[in-house]
Amino acid sequence: MDELKQVFLQESFEQLDALESLLLELENRPDDETTLNGIFRAAHTIKGAAGMVECAAVESFAHVVENVLDRLRNHEIAVSTQLAALMLQCTDHLRVLVANEAGVAQMEGEEIEAQGARLLMQLGEYGPGGQVFASPKAVESGVERIPSSSSAQNCWHISVRFGPEVLRQGMDPENFLRFLETLGDIRHLETLADAMPAAAEMDPELCYLGFEITLESSADKQAIEDIFAFVRDECQLAILPPNSKVADYLDLIRNLPEDSLRLGEILVRVGALTADELAEGLRAQSAPVDEPEPEARQIGEILVAQQVVQPELVVAAVAKQAQVSEKKAQDAKLIRVPADKLDHLINLVGELVIAGAATSLLAHTRRDGELIEASSLLTRLVEEIRDASLQLRTVQIGETFNRFHRLVRDACKDLGKDVQLVINGGETELDKSIVEKIGDPLMHLVRNSLDHGIEAPAVREAAGKDPQGTLFLNAFHDAGNIVIEVSDDGAGLNRNKILAKAIERGLVDAEAHLSDREVFDLIFAPGLSTAEQVTNLSGRGVGMDVVRRNLQALRGTINVDSQPGQGTRLTLRLPLTLAIIDGFLVVSGNRAYVIPLDAVVECIERPDSEHERNYFNLRGQVLPAVCLREIFSLPGERPARESVVVVQYAGQRAGIVVDRLAGELQAVIKPLGAIFRHLQGIGGSTILGSGEVALILDISALIKISGQAEQRLLARPEQRSA
Amino acid sequence: MSAIRRAFTEDFTIYRVAELKPVLLAVIQEGEHIELDLSGVEHMDSAGCQLLIFAKREAGAAGKTLAIVAHSRAVQSLIEFYNLAAWFGDPLVVPAA
Numbered sequence: 026m027d028e029l030k031q032v033f034l035q036e037s038f039e040q041l042d043a044l045e046s047l048l049l050e051l052e053n054r055p056d057d058e059t060t061l062n063g064i065f066r067a068a069h070t071i072k073g074a075a076g077m078v079e080c081a082a083v084e085s086f087a088h089v090v091e092n093v094l095d096r097l098r099n100h101e102i103a104v105s106t107q108l109a110a111l112m113l114q115c116t117d118h119l120r121v122l123v124a125n126e127a128g129v130a131q132m133e134g135e136e137i138e139a140q141g142a143r144l145l146m147q148l149g150e151y152g153p154g155g156q157v158f159a160s161p162k163a164v165e166s167g168v169e170r171i172p173s174s175s176s177a178q179n180c181w182h183i184s185v186r187f188g189p190e191v192l193r194q195g196m197d198p199e200n201f202l203r204f205l206e207t208l209g210d211i212r213h214l215e216t217l218a219d220a221m222p223a224a225a226e227m228d229p230e231l232c233y234l235g236f237e238i239t240l241e242s243s244a245d246k247q248a249i250e251d252i253f254a255f256v257r258d259e260c261q262l263a264i265l266p267p268n269s270k271v272a273d274y275l276d277l278i279r280n281l282p283e284d285s286l287r288l289g290e291i292l293v294r295v296g297a298l299t300a301d302e303l304a305e306g307l308r309a310q311s312a313p314v315d316e317p318e319p320e321a322r323q324i325g326e327i328l329v330a331q332q333v334v335q336p337e338l339v340v341a342a343v344a345k346q347a348q349v350s351e352k353k354a355q356d357a358k359l360i361r362v363p364a365d366k367l368d369h370l371i372n373l374v375g376e377l378v379i380a381g382a383a384t385s386l387l388a389h390t391r392r393d394g395e396l397i398e399a400s401s402l403l404t405r406l407v408e409e410i411r412d413a414s415l416q417l418r419t420v421q422i423g424e425t426f427n428r429f430h431r432l433v434r435d436a437c438k439d440l441g442k443d444v445q446l447v448i449n450g451g452e453t454e455l456d457k458s459i460v461e462k463i464g465d466p467l468m469h470l471v472r473n474s475l476d477h478g479i480e481a482p483a484v485r486e487a488a489g490k491d492p493q494g495t496l497f498l499n500a501f502h503d504a505g506n507i508v509i510e511v512s513d514d515g516a517g518l519n520r521n522k523i524l525a526k527a528i529e530r531g532l533v534d535a536e537a538h539l540s541d542r543e544v545f546d547l548i549f550a551p552g553l554s555t556a557e558q559v560t561n562l563s564g565r566g567v568g569m570d571v572v573r574r575n576l577q578a579l580r581g582t583i584n585v586d587s588q589p590g591q592g593t594r595l596t597l598r599l600p601l602t603l604a605i606i607d608g609f610l611v612v613s614g615n616r617a618y619v620i621p622l623d624a625v626v627e628c629i630e631r632p633d634s635e636h637e638r639n640y641f642n643l644r645g646q647v648l649p650a651v652c653l654r655e656i657f658s659l660p661g662e663r664p665a666r667e668s669v670v671v672v673q674y675a676g677q678r679a680g681i682v683v684d685r686l687a688g689e690l691q692a693v694i695k696p697l698g699a700i701f702r703h704l705q706g707i708g709g710s711t712i713l714g715s716g717e718v719a720l721i722l723d724i725s726a727l728i729k730i731s732g733q734a735e736q737r738l739l740a741r742p743e744q745r746s747a
Numbered sequence: 748m749s750a751i752r753r754a755f756t757e758d759f760t761i762y763r764v765a766e767l768k769p770v771l772l773a774v775i776q777e778g779e780h781i782e783l784d785l786s787g788v789e790h791m792d793s794a795g796c797q798l799l800i801f802a803k804r805e806a807g808a809a810g811k812t813l814a815i816v817a818h819s820r821a822v823q824s825l826i827e828f829y830n831l832a833a834w835f836g837d838p839l840v841v842p843a844a
Contacts, residue, residue, distance in 0.1 A: 192761050192792075192793065192794045193761070195761075197761075197792050197793045197794075198793045199792060199793045199825065199828065199829075202828070203828075213830070214828070214829065214830045215830060216800075216829040216830060216831055216834075218797060218800045218801075218804075221797070221800070221801060221804070224772065224801075224805050227768070227801055229764035229765055229767070229768045229794060229797070229798050229801070230761060230764060230765055230794065232793065232794070232797065233797060234793060234797055236829075
């Protein structure tokens, strides 16, 4: 696929996203002109871009959509719920078409065509203009051009004033103009030397030349502008597209340094304007204001008043200008970088971290003070580079959240519910690779909440609640993790129903006494659904287990809280990044292990008296203890003095008993191979500065193990006393 | 009533325009009808062309006439490209073939 097409695909998806969110906005505020214009602009941009890369399918469909939007904008038809829904469907169809161009459509060709035909038929109900046009060069609707006999098809008007220094810099205007001829045919060229001062001041080495050029060319504006790229900063350049409006020419005249009348004549001579148009426009512009309107009228208004230009033409022109400047400003702020380049950078930084650690280790073993100082500076810089480069990959989660507006809206329509989506913390940043992977799980949770959580309006009212339900999406940072909450004010989980179902499926023993948390955790078990009926949204009992698996693959966890009648809250915890972490190095049985530093609360010495127990006393608080020696069956004798690293995860604390503490380090996470997938308590591996491999501990799993061990003991008290 | 003709063989380029400007101004000073023979000008660029425009304007401002009586191929080509032939108003010899 060529580069242009790639850019087109990416831009189209962006525009489609924008289109979708604007359409949703339009439903809430049907009279908002800005939104309507934004919608029209987005559709128009997609059409234009599709035309450029010759995606005829996208272009012709977008054209029809645009026609209907145009009528909407001109108040020929009114915004209605059906129309908004249809437009949303059209947006979806465009997305499919664009995906089809990219070869990633999830539909068959025939299916796409059938859908397209159906939508076109529906669009046809909203007035004429719903005809598919075949030729990609058809005149766009909505903007009518002033017929001008002398301006031929595809004649660009280029107005350029070269800066004084160009000749001295060895750039001859002639070369640029000659180069223009490679793009097309120079129909007419006028040389202007009006800027030349009197004899005494005239410096023959400075350039005073300007040109008005009519170029017949099928090139685009960018290509023409590119010709002047070398002198872009030095010269004053104005390019008017073929068949530009009179107002644009008059604007041009106003903006150029030369006398308006003289320029006007030139424009007439190059065939851009007719003499009458010019005379009318200029006279009106300079005429004294004798009408009651106090403010000076813009030339656009004048021309409108004289019926020379349709009002929508001026609106279109203004919107276009605003869009161009907006786009430019955005372009200046953002750079598109291929993701694999960033990944490569992150990899290199990872290696740099390891190499830096090796240097630092060497410096310490040599006991060379200066080297230690130098390497510590190096370490600090490497850390900064690491943070900065990881930052490059972070994106705000808001974009992911905003997608759910549409989902909520559609689901509400389907289910006959009224739900408001409230988003908090959309600006929270996290790694792009994680964002991509949590989209689906999140969608599942949102659907679940809509489908099972929030009750129908009548039920809500009967329960004394606001008939409109609320779904909250919340994101924030917490101790090196990102926390995402999906909560609703619905009915809450039905503890008994879940338990009954779980017993029925044989997931738990009928006699077992389970805490609320354990019961709620059952919803993540495969094949369990409490929904009485299966809807097309959810309720088939597949999903929650997949959600949990997906999250675990990202080293994340999910928790459920629920209050009957008040709602359910699902809390997702995810690491900020998958690549590099700050770690705390511990040693047990001569093996090195890394504990993520974010999880470490404090380190204490383990009193001899507690050696044989699997709990310990932290200032009066009893915490479970996990001895690495025991759970990993490490060889060798216990040292006389053991240490406990107190860790915390998702509000739970535990102690990890180790032989020795070895300090902080930066750990580049290397994933473990597939055969170690079922290993509990190990999250990954890393390479130390010495070249040794250290295992990274999975704190959430260890805490769970410690809890389970405790429960087993509680369940069999005779063992504990033994 | 003095008509003077002056032939140039130097290049009318950015490298020479600084020295050519006083020469041209001096020529305009000397006579009423100035005729420039540019048949020996092998190269001309925009700076040279601009200088000619300047000379023509200065002559006109002083109430004198300035005409280019002979063009070299380079001079003619650039004047034509810049669409200045009519402005200079000098007969251009259409090259044979």
